[in-house]
Amino acid sequence: MTDQERLDSLKGALGGDILEITNPARRRFFITVDRAKIAAVLTTLRDRLGITYVAMISGVDEGDAFEILYHLAEPALGNVNVRIKISKGDPHVASVTPVLPGAIYYERELQDMFGLVVDGIPDPRPLITSDDWPAGNYPLRKDWKFERPAEIIPGGKK
Amino acid sequence: MKFNIPIGPQHPALKEPISLRMTVEGEVIRDADLRLGYNHRGMEKLAEEKNWTQNIYLTERICGICSHSHATCYVQGVEKLMEIEPPKRGLYIRYLVSELERIHSHLLWLGVAGHEAGFDSFFMYTWRDREVVMDLLEMISGNRVHYAMNTLGGVRRDLDEALIKKILDGLVVLKQRSEYYFKIGASEPTFVGRLAGVGYLSKEKAIALCAVGPTARASGITADVRRDDPHAVYDEVPFDVCTADSCDVLGRTVVRIKELMESYKICEFLLRNLPAGDIAVKAPKKAKPNEVVSRYEAPRGENMHYIKSNGTERPERLKVRAPTLANYPATIEMLKNGFIADIPLIFAAIDPCICCAERTVELVNARSGEETVVRFGDLRKLAGERFAKSPVKRNAVWPF
Numbered sequence: 001m002t003d004q005e006r007l008d009s010l011k012g013a014l015g016g017d018i019l020e021i022t023n024p025a026r027r028r029f030f031i032t033v034d035r036a037k038i039a040a041v042l043t044t045l046r047d048r049l050g051i052t053y054v055a056m057i058s059g060v061d062e063g064d065a066f067e068i069l070y071h072l073a074e075p076a077l078g079n080v081n082v083r084i085k086i087s088k089g090d091p092h093v094a095s096v097t098p099v100l101p102g103a104i105y106y107e108r109e110l111q112d113m114f115g116l117v118v119d120g121i122p123d124p125r126p127l128i129t130s131d132d133w134p135a136g137n138y139p140l141r142k143d144w145k146f147e148r149p150a151e152i153i154p155g156g157k158k
Numbered sequence: 159m160k161f162n163i164p165i166g167p168q169h170p171a172l173k174e175p176i177s178l179r180m181t182v183e184g185e186v187i188r189d190a191d192l193r194l195g196y197n198h199r200g201m202e203k204l205a206e207e208k209n210w211t212q213n214i215y216l217t218e219r220i221c222g223i224c225s226h227s228h229a230t231c232y233v234q235g236v237e238k239l240m241e242i243e244p245p246k247r248g249l250y251i252r253y254l255v256s257e258l259e260r261i262h263s264h265l266l267w268l269g270v271a272g273h274e275a276g277f278d279s280f281f282m283y284t285w286r287d288r289e290v291v292m293d294l295l296e297m298i299s300g301n302r303v304h305y306a307m308n309t310l311g312g313v314r315r316d317l318d319e320a321l322i323k324k325i326l327d328g329l330v331v332l333k334q335r336s337e338y339y340f341k342i343g344a345s346e347p348t349f350v351g352r353l354a355g356v357g358y359l360s361k362e363k364a365i366a367l368c369a370v371g372p373t374a375r376a377s378g379i380t381a382d383v384r385r386d387d388p389h390a391v392y393d394e395v396p397f398d399v400c401t402a403d404s405c406d407v408l409g410r411t412v413v414r415i416k417e418l419m420e421s422y423k424i425c426e427f428l429l430r431n432l433p434a435g436d437i438a439v440k441a442p443k444k445a446k447p448n449e450v451v452s453r454y455e456a457p458r459g460e461n462m463h464y465i466k467s468n469g470t471e472r473p474e475r476l477k478v479r480a481p482t483l484a485n486y487p488a489t490i491e492m493l494k495n496g497f498i499a500d501i502p503l504i505f506a507a508i509d510p511c512i513c514c515a516e517r518t519v520e521l522v523n524a525r526s527g528e529e530t531v532v533r534f535g536d537l538r539k540l541a542g543e544r545f546a547k548s549p550v551k552r553n554a555v556w557p558f
Contacts, residue, residue: 024448024449024450025238025450027387028450028451030449052365052366052368053365053368053381054368055368055453055460055462055479055484056462056464056477056479056484058464058475058477059477060466060474060475069464071451071462071464071479073386073387073453073460075380075381075385075386078386078387079387079451079453081451100366100368101366101367101487102366102367102368102369102484102487103368104487105194105483105486105487106479112195126195127193127194127195128194128195128198129195129198130195139200139203140202140203146200146203
């Protein structure tokens with residue numbers, strides 16, 4: 001299959017849901033879709049093109065918005081990346097675990113690292129951050145800076 | 159009556175400190191729950207503070223067994239961002255080290271599998287032979303663990319004729335030994351009987367839970383990034399994707415031994431067809447704003463990096479997905495309806511790094527709430543006793 005054929009099959013399957021589609025390298029596709037349609041788009045990709053493998057979900061902090069990329073892969077199609085944008089004022093995204101059950105750890109990671117709220121996630125507990133992690137601290141946001149707390153040595157000099 | 163067994167977070171049977179909580183009924187595991195983050199080093203955040211070159215050495219330290227995998231995955235992505243093309247010779251050497259690393263990782267894993275199955279002489283043999291490939295890696299790179307072979311635009315060390323000859327000689331030894339292991343497995347009914355049927359993961363579940371690497375291939379999925387999405391040299395190299403359809407630990411063992419054979423073939427091909435020329439080109443300091451998804455088949459499965467650049471000498475975002483994380487949902491599935499005595503074996507089947515001597519599991523008695531600490535060695539003894547009493551599995555045969 002050539003990249004053009006892959007591009008056509010992706011366009012054919014998703015139709016009007018695609019806001020933007022690019023093919024920057026061989027077997028690499030970046031598709032931008034509306035945030036409300038993410039579960040529907042992944043369902044279509046799974047049912048019509050047989051994409052069942054989600055490799056990871058990565059988030060990027062872009063200042064006023066978050067960019068979420070669902071990195072999917074299929075042997076014949078190559079690597080398909082579905083992108084959505086989420087404003088920081090309303091950081092909600094629908095869970096894709098009903099479509100791709102393997103996405104659960106990546107969604108929990110998104111919640112921990114970016115403070116996104118994944119609606120309908122079957123298991124919302126923190127995955128990476130510790131139990132005593134202070135609320136409202138989301139390490140991968142660009143404005144988050146780590147400050148090492150002052151070391152207090154018991155019995156040491158004041 | 160259900161019991162809860164916490165395993166970890168500090169548990170040497172797991173490569174990283176993770177915490178597993180098992181709900182058991184008698185000896186049967188009914189449910190397992192996972193908690194990560196005990197060893198979270200904040201590398202993705204740190205990568206945003208470091209420049210492109212410094213990050214090679216940072217990514218190399220993500221893992222201690224497949225250190226070359228992460229560095230290669232990162233480097234091949236950044237080379238695309240910088241729009242530089244490494245010379246052929248450099249690429250051949252880079253992926254030669256990749257395959258040698260796969261050999262050492264799989265030999266290590268075989269030993270661990272033998273050890274957990276109670277076949278300790280197998281463990282000692284494989285680990286002795288692993289020294290052959292470790293020595294080869296040391297001769298090539300000067301290091302045994304973090305090879306530091308990669309640089310942006312190629313590799314840092316060249317091979318000469320004498321070294322090529324030494325590597326080829328080493329491969330002959332390794333090949334003979336691996337064939338011997340394949341035979342040993344076949345003629346040792348207790349070993350086959352111990353592995354067969356343990357840690358069952360059906361093909362449907364493996365697909366749904368996005369399992370990767372030998373774990374997925376042992377469930378009959380022919381997924382291998384080297385073939386599906388050939389990066390760099392892999393579209394020139396002849397090799398087969400090894401699969402098994404027994405969906406258990408035996409299948410995972412067979413897949414890994416077969417992959418060893420394929421890796422020897424690939425190494426030989428790369429050495430015999432090593433092109434002449436430079437090993438590296440000069441890389442620029444900065445990368446234009448762009449994004450790239452880099453895929454790489456590490457010994458344990460697909461490794462994926464998402465790298466975004468913003469025009470400066472630092473990445474805007476580096477997202478790393480190691481294959482072990484992708485295999486966790488599948489591990490939970492494998493543990494379900496298995497036996498407590500199989501826990502070490504199932505763990506070992508996905509995760510090949512056991513480097514510490516002391517292993518303890520805490521058994522919590524749900525009735526009294528009393529906790530008893532059981533050494534992993536005792537747990538293995540328990541496993542041995544259980545299997546000594548159980549009937550012989552007549553249908554378990556080594557699949558040639």
